[in-house]
Amino acid sequence: MKLKYENYGKNDNSYVSEARLRNGARAEAMKMLSQEFFEVWIVGEVDDQLIEKLKEKLHEAYGKSHRRIRFRFYSNNPRSNLAYLDAMRSVLLENTALSIVIEERGIEDLEKDSEHLKDEVTLLVRGRGGLLEKLPKAEMLRIEEV
Numbered sequence: 001m002k003l004k005y006e007n008y009g010k011n012d013n014s015y016v017s018e019a020r021l022r023n024g025a026r027a028e029a030m031k032m033l034s035q036e037f038f039e040v041w042i043v044g045e046v047d048d049q050l051i052e053k054l055k056e057k058l059h060e061a062y063g064k065s066h067r068r069i070r071f072r073f074y075s076n077n078p079r080s081n082l083a084y085l086d087a088m089r090s091v092l093l094e095n096t097a098l099s100i101v102i103e104e105r106g107i108e109d110l111e112k113d114s115e116h117l118k119d120e121v122t123l124l125v126r127g128r129g130g131l132l133e134k135l136p137k138a139e140m141l142r143i144e145e146v
Contacts, residue, residue, distance in 0.1 A: 040071050042074065045126055055094050067098060
């Protein structure tokens with residue numbers, strides 16, 4: 001990789017500092033993601049009813065003294081329909097104190113993810129007839145139909 005110095009003075013370490021900052025930010029993000037979260041997983045269509053339930057979970061996490069919450073959306077086609085991000089705006093605006101992480105995974109990952117639970121996870125299920133019978137049964141997985 002070639003470095004361009006034409007915009008920098010002879011004794012200027014701006015480029016090096018910028019690279020260190022980027023690497024430091026990445027390390028901080030990885031450190032944060034490895035910490036404990038109040039977990040909420042979502043399967044189904046995102047609508048106003050589900051958004052209100054997510055806001056409730058946000059307040060529940062805060063009430064239980066958690067400082068981080070992770071919303072994990074499971075869908076048939078990850079990254080193909082990002083409509084849930086628009087819907088999440090009102091949830092994010094409701095937040096004043098928590099760190100929020102939003103993830104998306106394929107529905108096929110749900111069973112594998114539920115096998116390795118160490119803490120309780122809430123699974124919100126919305127608008128999928130017959131899905132409840134197919135969901136994985138795990139001791140730490142609390143299923144709520146919305």
